[in-house]
Amino acid sequence: MTRAALPYTLPVGASSKGGWSRPGRKCTLRAGDHLAGRGSASGFFRGATMQQMPQFGPLMQSIMALDSFDKRRREYKRVGWIYAARNPSFVDPVFKIGQSKVSPVKRVDQLSNSSVYRPFELVYWVHVSDRDRAEGHAHQLLNQYRVNPAREFFQASVMEVARALDRAAAHFPIPLGRTARSGFLGPGLVPVTVRCSRCGTANRVPRLLVSIRISCGNCAKMLTFAAPANPG
Structure with missing residues (x-):
């Protein structure tokens, strides 16, 4: 990944080193600085919103945020994404809703390499603290629209699908520290x-x-x- 420099105003109390700083101190974040899991994101992202990194798109912001968490810690072992995808070759308007520990774009590309003759399209995604449980939560919310109990396809409107994923994300937010006082990572795709x-x-x-x-x-x-x- 290119280590493009990103000028960034740190929120109150945050530091690029994971410690504390003077309010509003300027620093420069490079895209690779926190991608190797060195240190905790709780310092850098405490009090921040995803929109405070405007030079990067929402998905890149989400990838950078999730990659910065120390996966050795219990609260970050299951972080990942829930995604909704569709395929134009399907006759029925159905959505596949799954979970992934890799970027949703990469996961949808993997789906497109299967037996379908047209590639899947990524429709929506959310990041969550426990991707397996969040996926199950979204599936339960959309259970009445499930096409086949053994498959992850749902014949629901795109608005209902997005609403279910948003509710799953709200139910399994990603903490920015060990206590609730540390706050949670904001949504990736803001309405x-x-x-x-x-x-x-x-x-x-x-x-x-x-x-x-x-x-x-x-x-x-x-x-x-x-x-x-x-x-x-």
Whole structure:
């Protein structure tokens, strides 16, 4: 990974060394500085939000954050992602919901190397403290939409899928230390606002990685949410 320099204003009390600093002190974070698991992320990310690293996309921010945790510690042994993916070759509008300890993009690429003739598309992802239990939680929330009890495919709307993943992430947040006072890592994909051109209503929608059509919550006008060009 390229060690691109990232100017960053540390939150109050945080330090690039994992200790304490003067509020607002400037430092430079390089993409590889915390990727080898040296030290704890509880110092660097305490009080920070994912959006405080704007030069990197949400997924890269999430990868950097999760890679920085010391996996020898009990609370970080099962960190990972829950993802939703779809395949255009499927007749039915179904989503695969799984868990991964590697980046969701890499995991979806692995799915695309299977027997399907079109690649899977990553639709949504969340990072969680226990990927196995969080996956089970999401599956339980969507149980009525499960196509086959033995498979991880669900015929639900994309909004319902995103909502289930968000609830699983809220149920299994990633702690930034050993106690609740340390806080938790913020969400990777923050909801966005789609403003209605007819009535001006700001419609809050999940930051999906695919384009969708939504109905304005006030006047019912159909609106388009355009997916980002790069999921990273």
